[in-house]
Amino acid sequence: MSDGSSRPPGRPSAGTARVPASARWRDRAAGLAGLPVALALRLLDPLMAAVQRLIGAGRMPYVFLFPNFVFFGLFVFLPIGINLVFSVTGGPALFPSERPFVGAEQYAYLFDCGSYLDPSSCREDHFWRGVSNTAVFVLFQVGTMVLVSLLTALVLNRPIRGRGFFRAVYFFPVLLSPVVVALIWKWILQRDGLLNAAITSLGGQKILFFVDPSWAMFWAVFVSVWAHMGFYTLILLAGLQAIPSDLYEAAEMDRTPRWRILWRITLPLLWPNMIVVIVLSLIKGVQTFDEVFVLTGGGPGTATLMVVQYIYETAFANQVQNFGLAAAASVVLGLVLFALTLAQLAATRMKER
Amino acid sequence: MAALARLLGARRDGPGRPLHWTDIASYAYLAFGVVLMFGPVLWLVFSSFKTQSALLEFPPSLMPMAQVEVTVAGQPNPLPLFRATLPDGSVKELAQIRRVGLVAQMVDPAEPDKTYRVAIDKREPVRKVALATENYTEPLRQFAFLRFLSNSLFVTVVATAITLLINSMAAYGLAVYEFRGKTAATLAVIGTLMIPITIVLVPVYLVVTELGLVNSLWAVILPGAATPTGVFLLRQYMLTLPRDLIEAARMDKASEWQIYWRIVMPLTLPALAVLAIFSIMWRWNEFLWPLAVLTKTEVYTLQIGLAAFQGELQTQWHYLLAMTVVTLAPVALVFVFLQRFITTGIGSTGMK
Structure with missing residues (x-):
């Protein structure tokens, strides 16, 4: 959390007595948000004193954990169980007691395919379109993301002027809401938008980006990378700054060529961070929904329909709400995410080693 | 060079x-x-500051421009101003009274009695930079955007306060005490990290329905209030606090709750601030879950309102763009003041 870690090497700190403006604003923001919390803490004081007298100080940790775990129980653990129940029952009812048991029928329906490589041969073709679109999306998105954030982190790690400013520039879109990001680009990419104006001024023809399936997918990937690369750049930058500088000094003494330093020192030492970036962006990429949904609506046709959009529409937006099928698809997605998370944990352990 | x-x-x-x-x-x-x-x-x-007609221009101009209008004596309405090339080759700024076919009837604002007939390809509109602020005021009046804005504010503030309270309590319990089931509790928190809302959408909807919260803002606030990230962040920070402080307070007969809120919480402020900022960002930008659980316009948050607005009124870009700016503005402000803090926070915690 300390500011010192981010300070570029070779520049002395500006004195510890001065409180940086960001810290002042941070404290003000925290104070504002914390006001109702502070009030609640004070009001709960007599109640909690009574509770402690009643159960004894030794049982107080359970009291502290209780509210948080009520929320976890109601909105995480219980739903996992209900999700499984939903996925093995049928019918349009929402309440599990009113739903007839159908066994693995939902899963069988979901996986009923002539060939898994051809979504149109499946009974639930929208699900498989979603799966194949998500696979294509994730493949290109993660690949581009890693390359672009690596390049940006390498550039930002050089002794350049205004590094803090440039780092902020790349990070800015991370904070924007997916809806805002999608609308910004939709406005630029529309038929009479800025990009088409640039193309026609260079003598080209207007392109209808959201009518052509390949262009729609391209922009879905592009916008997603644009919005999130700042986050991954920061992770890689932190990794680059953790590489001991005496390694570089030694290499410079030996007059090692730059590309060789990059290839033999920087990249191997950065590899654990790269794995974290790859796995994290995989986990986020598989769950892609909002940006693409607002940008293309899943179209043209089903060209950019993602798995999460399929789940949302099957459960909530279609004429017939099919909770069972949506739950079965969620379970499948959950298993994929579980595998990816295990990979992430393994990667983090590798990084710590 | x-x-x-x-x-x-x-x-x-x-x-x-x-x-x-x-x-x-x-x-x-x-x-x-x-x-x-x-x-x-x-x-x-x-x-977002361009008028509807300026937005339809192709190629678009960079700055928001609008045609100048002048009031001319003897004319009931303000007239659009043009730079007209007269038959004798001179160029004059004239106001257009009406247009008949390919000819415009024009008048010199300085001499309202004298009218000219000018071919329409011999005149060019006089334009100046003009901000169409009605793009901002109209949707707030005409549509429910003010409602969406206050809904978003309510969700963000209340949810962040609840998150800070219950997450810090759980973090304190895990950081300070030894008790039976501690390992299980820690593992349970790690487990919830793996369950994003995307894969429990339907059952959480059921729980919220059973609680009678559908189409209420509490349905958006409650499910995400307990965050595993928040518990971890605060616990890690509390672990670094000196134990002697807590022991000394116990000697002075402070209750466990008093130790928590009078001693540990004030010392945890930097970590609480990080969590507060992130919670504000998460809540302000949240989309999928509110989209599923809010179906009535009165309870829409800004994000849902914006997405619905662009779906149903494709052509009203002038309003849509302005409201997008309104949605983006608080985030941009937070960023300007706290960017250094946020970026270093992410660099060292790896959370988003």
Whole structure:
């Protein structure tokens, strides 16, 4: 959390007595948000004193954990169980007691395919379109993301002027809401938008980006990378700054060529961070929904329909709400995410080693 | 050029180093990045001040422009101003009274009695920069955007307060005490990290329905209030606090709750601030879950309202762009004041 870690090497700190403006604003923001919390803490004081007298100080940790775990129980653990129940029952009812048991029928329906490589041969073709679109999306998105954030982190790690400013520039879109990001680009990419104006001024023809399936997918990937690369750049930058500088000094003494330093020192030492970036962006990429949904609506046709959009529409937006099928698809997605998370944990352990 | 090279070449780690081609490439890359990252946002802001007719122009102009209108004596309405080329070759600024076919009937604002007939291809509109602020005021009046805005504010503030309270309590319990089931509780928190709302959408909807909360803002606030990230962040921070403080307070007969809120909480403020900022961002930008659980316009948050607005009123870009700017503004402000803090926070915690 300390500011010192981010300070570029070779520049002395500006004195510890001065409180940086960001810290002042941070404290003000925290104070504002914390006001109702502070009030609640004070009001709960007599109640909690009574509770402690009643159960004894030794049982107080359970009291502290209780509210948080009520929320976890109601909105995480219980739903996992209900999700499984939903996925093995049928019918349009929402309440599990009113739903007839159908066994693995939902899963069988979901996986009923002539060939898994051809979504149109499946009974639930929208699900498989979603799966194949998500696979294509994730493949290109993660690949581009890693390359672009690596390049940006390498550039930002050089002794350049205004590094803090440039780092902020790349990070800015991370904070924007997916809806805002999608609308910004939709406005630029529309038929009479800025990009088409640039193309026609260079003598080209207007392109209808959201009518052509390949262009729609391209922009879905592009916008997603644009919005999130700042986050991954920061992770890689932190990794680059953790590489001991005496390694570089030694290499410079030996007059090692730059590309060789990059290839033999920087990249191997950065590899654990790269794995974290790859796995994290995989986990986020598989769950892609909002940006693409607002940008293309899943179209043209089903060209950019993602798995999460399929789940949302099957459960909530279609004429017939099919909770069972949506739950079965969620379970499948959950298993994929579980595998990816295990990979992430393994990667983090590798990084710590 | 030489001065520029000297400026760029003056490195932080030692003056007088010659400028390598990779330095130039780096600055070029960064300059390109500034345009690519800020450009689209600036374009949105400029566009949001254009009138509906200016938005339809192709190719679009950078600045919001509008045709100048003048009031001419003897004419009931303000008239659009043109720069007309007269048959004798002179150029004069004239106001157009009406247009008949290919000919416009025009008048000189200085001499209202004298009218001219000008072919329409011989005149060009006189334009100046004009901000169409009605793009901002109209949707707040005409549509429910003010409602969406206050809904978003309510969700953000209340949810962040609840998150800070229950997460810090759980973190305190896990950081300070030894008790039976501690390992299980810690593992349970890690487990919830793996369950994003995307895969429990349907059952959480059921729980919220059973609680009678569908189409209420509490349905958005409650499910995400207990965050595993928050518990971990605060616990890690509390673990670094000196134990003696807590022991000393116990000696003085402080209750466990008093130790928590009078001693540990004030010392945890930096970590609480990080969590508060992140919670504000999460809540302000949240989309999928509110989209599933809010179906009535009165309870829409800003994000849902914006998405619905662009779906049903495709052509009203002038309102849509302005409301997008309104949605983006608080985030941009937070960023300007706290960017250094946020970026270093992410760098060291790896959370988003």
